[in-house]
Amino acid sequence: xxxxxxxxxxxxxxxxxxxxxxxxxxxxxxxxxxxxxxxxxxxxxxxxxxxxxxxxxxxxxxxxxxxxxxxxxxxxxxxxxxxxxxxxxxxxxxxxxxxxxxxxxxxxxxxxxxxxxxxxxxxxxxxxxxxxxxxxxxxxxxxxxxxxxxxxxxxxxxxxxxxxxxxxxxxxxxxxxxxxxxxxxxxxxxxxxxxxxxxxxxxxxxxxxxxxxxxxxxxxxxxxxxxxxxxxxxxxxxx
Amino acid sequence: xxxxxxxxxxxxxxxxxxxxxxxxxxxxxxxxxxxxxxxxxxxxxxxxxxxxxxxxxxxxxxxxxxxxxxxxxxxxxxxxxxxxxxxxxxxxxxxxxxxxxxxxxxxxxxxxxxxxxxxxxxxxxxxxxxxxxxxxxxxxxxxxxxxxxxxxxxxxxxxxxxxxxxxxxxxxxxxxxxxxxxxxxxxxxxxxxxxxxxxxxxxxxxxxxxxxxxxxxxxxxxxxxxxxxxxxxxxxxxxxxxxxxxxxxxxxxxxxxxxxxxxxxxxxxxxxxxxxxxxxxxxxxxxxxxxxxxxxxxxxxxxxxxxxxxxxxxxxxxxxxxxxxxxxxxxxxxxxxxxxxxxxx
Numbered sequence: 001x002x003x004x005x006x007x008x009x010x011x012x013x014x015x016x017x018x019x020x021x022x023x024x025x026x027x028x029x030x031x032x033x034x035x036x037x038x039x040x041x042x043x044x045x046x047x048x049x050x051x052x053x054x055x056x057x058x059x060x061x062x063x064x065x066x067x068x069x070x071x072x073x074x075x076x077x078x079x080x081x082x083x084x085x086x087x088x089x090x091x092x093x094x095x096x097x098x099x100x101x102x103x104x105x106x107x108x109x110x111x112x113x114x115x116x117x118x119x120x121x122x123x124x125x126x127x128x129x130x131x132x133x134x135x136x137x138x139x140x141x142x143x144x145x146x147x148x149x150x151x152x153x154x155x156x157x158x159x160x161x162x163x164x165x166x167x168x169x170x171x172x173x174x175x176x177x178x179x180x181x182x183x184x185x186x187x188x189x190x191x192x193x194x195x196x197x198x199x200x201x202x203x204x205x206x207x208x209x210x211x212x213x214x215x216x217x218x219x220x221x222x223x224x225x226x227x228x229x230x231x232x233x234x235x236x237x238x239x
Numbered sequence: 240x241x242x243x244x245x246x247x248x249x250x251x252x253x254x255x256x257x258x259x260x261x262x263x264x265x266x267x268x269x270x271x272x273x274x275x276x277x278x279x280x281x282x283x284x285x286x287x288x289x290x291x292x293x294x295x296x297x298x299x300x301x302x303x304x305x306x307x308x309x310x311x312x313x314x315x316x317x318x319x320x321x322x323x324x325x326x327x328x329x330x331x332x333x334x335x336x337x338x339x340x341x342x343x344x345x346x347x348x349x350x351x352x353x354x355x356x357x358x359x360x361x362x363x364x365x366x367x368x369x370x371x372x373x374x375x376x377x378x379x380x381x382x383x384x385x386x387x388x389x390x391x392x393x394x395x396x397x398x399x400x401x402x403x404x405x406x407x408x409x410x411x412x413x414x415x416x417x418x419x420x421x422x423x424x425x426x427x428x429x430x431x432x433x434x435x436x437x438x439x440x441x442x443x444x445x446x447x448x449x450x451x452x453x454x455x456x457x458x459x460x461x462x463x464x465x466x467x468x469x470x471x472x473x474x475x476x477x478x479x480x481x482x483x484x485x486x487x488x489x490x491x492x493x494x495x496x497x498x499x500x501x502x503x504x505x506x507x508x509x510x511x512x513x514x515x516x517x518x519x520x521x522x523x524x525x526x527x528x529x530x531x532x533x534x535x536x537x538x539x540x541x542x543x544x545x546x547x548x549x550x551x552x553x554x555x556x557x558x559x560x561x562x563x564x565x566x567x568x569x570x571x572x573x574x575x576x577x578x579x580x581x582x583x584x
Contacts, residue, residue: 012440047310047435052446060442065435067310067337067443069303070329076300080307083291084264084315085435106303109296 008034010043012063019057023221025179025208026054029122030061032182033091036189037064042089047081049074051094051103054129055122058093072103075110078117089118089193096123100136100158107164111201114169118192118202121160124210125228132213136160139231145213161205161237171195173202174238179209180225181234188236207232243423249384249414250275253344253407254283256391257316261428262342264291264313266304270323271356272411273346277318291315298323302330302341309339310443312433314395316342322353324362328369331404335375336445338460340398340405340431344391347410349569357411359569360490360541363549366408367519373457375464376404377471378518382494384418390516392426399429401467408518412491412571468520475514478504479529482511484581485560487526487550488539489515492572496539499577510581521549527557535584539565539577 007013011034020026037043046064050056052071059066069077074092082090099107099121110117126144127133133146136158141150161174168174173195177185185206192202207228209221216224247255253276257265265284267277277294284292291313295301301317308315319327324345334341347362349355366378377397381387391407398405435441447453475493478500479485488496493514503510513529515522530536536558540546543566551562565572565580 049307056446059444059446063440065441068445070333070445073299073303073330076295076303077307079293079295079300080264080266080304080315081310081435082307083293083304084308084311084313085433088311105296106300109300 004035007031008038010034010037010062010064012060015060018061020054021212023209023211023218024054025122025124025206025210026058028179028182029120029185029206029208030058032186033120033189034062036186036193040190040193042193045087046089046091049078049081049090049092051098053095053098055093055095072098072101073106074098075103075106075119078119079110079115082115082117089196091118091120091193093120093122095128096121096125096137096160097127097135100160108167111164111168111172111203114172114201116196116199116201118196120189121203121205122208123160123205123232124208126210126213128210128213132210137232139228157231159232161203164203165238168201168238170238171200172238173200175236176205176207176232176234178207178225178229178234180222180229184234205232207234240423242421244419245422246417247384247420248275248417249387249409250279252384252388252420253318253391253414254279255422256388257395258283259425260314260392260395261431262314262316262395263289264305264308264315265317266293266295266301266308266315267317267319268295268298268301268323270320272348272415273318273320273344276344276414298326299329302327305341306330306334306339309341310434312431314399314431316395318344320346321348321350321362324365325369328365328372331376332370332372333445334404335372336460337443338402338463340402342395342398342405344407344409346414347408355569357415358541358571359410360492361545361569362408363518363542363545366406373461374519375460376406376519378406378408380408380490380493380516380518381413382490382497382514384413384416384420387413388420388422389424389426396426396429397471399431401471403464403467408490410491471517472520472522473516474522474525475516476525476529477512477514479511479513481509481532483509483534484511484537484584485530485533486510486512486537486539486577486581487546488512489518489546492539492541495572495574496577498574499581502574503578503581508581521553523553526550526553530554530558530560533558533560535563536560537563537565537580537584539572541567541570541572543568
């Protein structure tokens with residue numbers, strides 16, 4: 001797997017430096033998505049629907065068409081666009097809150113209908129843009145802005161890819177990646193977009209850093225992802 | 240043009256008019272009294288592969304999917320009612336800030352909450368200013384099935400010509416009734432255009448980092464709205480000249496009031512009617528002109544005063560006439576009731 005350190009061509013260099021916090025996983029993820037778009041030569045056909053969450057900061061990250069939606073609404077907007085423009089590559093990006101809380105209904109139904117779109121879900125275990133509140137993927141015992149003593153009330157988090165797999169068509173592509181394994185993430189994103197082109201739903205959850213809200217240094221951030229990987233197993237769930 | 244009379248329900252009429260206006264994409268969620276519009280479209284889409292149809296998981300998704308269709312240049316639209324209308328105001332405000340030709344038919348039903356399922360005039364505030372809106376949308380109110388046919392076509396044209404979200408605000412009496420409709424009048428279609436074009440990068444935002452940035456965006460929207468309003472605003476004044484009593488009514492009640500005025504005039508009562516056709520923008524000048532010389536103003540509506548507040552605010556500086564109210568929230572109003580009320584005055 002070729003991991004080029006340079007910025008991909010589809011990135012809008014004029015909008016850099018990006019607005020993401022230092023150490024945020026979105027820097028890595030956005031760059032890898034850009035590399036996949038370059039390699040597949042799909043830039044002119046690609047449209048991003050962005051959530052209201054940290055990923056809205058990517059509104060001018062690429063030289064690609066983008067639309068910011070409302071919180072949790074990347075999926076239905078992507079579904080509508082793809083139905084109207086069948087030769088497009090439609091990609092929705094959302095966080096764990098946008099996808100597994102406020103937008104869960106739409107996410108599951110798109111998987112269920114096998115809508116040929118690609119959803120990228122960035123899981124950092126918290127609502128990051130609003131200051132680190134408890135989310136559907138917060139780990140057992142994890143202290144957040146809205147669970148200051150740690151989360152103990154309902155131990156089982158929401159496993160998004162596994163949940164989507166329950167309702168999705170057998171031909172859907174569903175996987176979980178991590179910012180600690182970039183070649184695997186890139187391979188999964190590529191397969192997801194290719195699966196969309198074949199007419200099926202695809203979804204990649206990516207475990208990602210949020211040092212600002214985790215209040216971690218670089219070492220602490222990596223340790224947190226390693227801890228997340230123990231609960232959220234990376235790999236292809238439906239291939 | 241010779242008349243072409245067809246026996247149709249209002250729900251059939253909305254589907255027919257939307258197709259004549261060039262609609263080719265529909266996303267919706269079933270809700271009484273508007274469900275038959277969705278199922279009517281589904282039947283058309285089953286016959287014609289050029290028509291897209293998506294039954295979504297809820298009204299928020301219906302509205303968001305409609306916006307997705309608009310981005311690709313489809314004449315996308317949706318239909319809802321009541322509590323669904325509440326949910327769909329969320330995508331509606333996204334269309335408002337992005338100046339998108341979002342077309343929606345709303346069949347009002349009783350409220351608050353689930354209320355009753357066929358009729359009311361209680362969704363006027365919501366249609367005009369729902370969501371965290373500044374009211375930068377057009378709201379048409381057809382008063383009978385014939386107008387419904389023409390206004391539904393016109394709504395698509397207004398939306399695309401001015402790039403502005405447009406609502407057709409009806410009710411279940413209007414759309415569940417079977418009536419003869421003249422379908423000969425077909426308006427020329429307004430062109431649609433995709434927002435996203437291959438290769439020409441567009442980044443559509445609804446979230447701004449600075450107050451000044453949003454302020455300047457809004458100033459542009461307000462100024463566009465003000466100039467478009469002059470072309471869009473519509474009302475009907477009926478027998479208003481020399482009238483001592485002016486009735487203010489809209490939608491289906493507006494039609495009942497017109498029937499009442501015709502009867503009362505025959506009996507010698509000096510009564511007239513002002514009926515807005517666009518509930519937003521509102522024809523302030525038309526309303527002010529209609530009440531010149533009036534001694535009394537009768538406001539009739541099937542809500543607790545949503546329309547009355549617009550009327551009184553509009554006429555504050557323009558009349559000394561006394562206000563009389565016939566408010567029946569969530570209940571239908573007959574011409575006879577209006578005639579009786581005028582005779583009491």
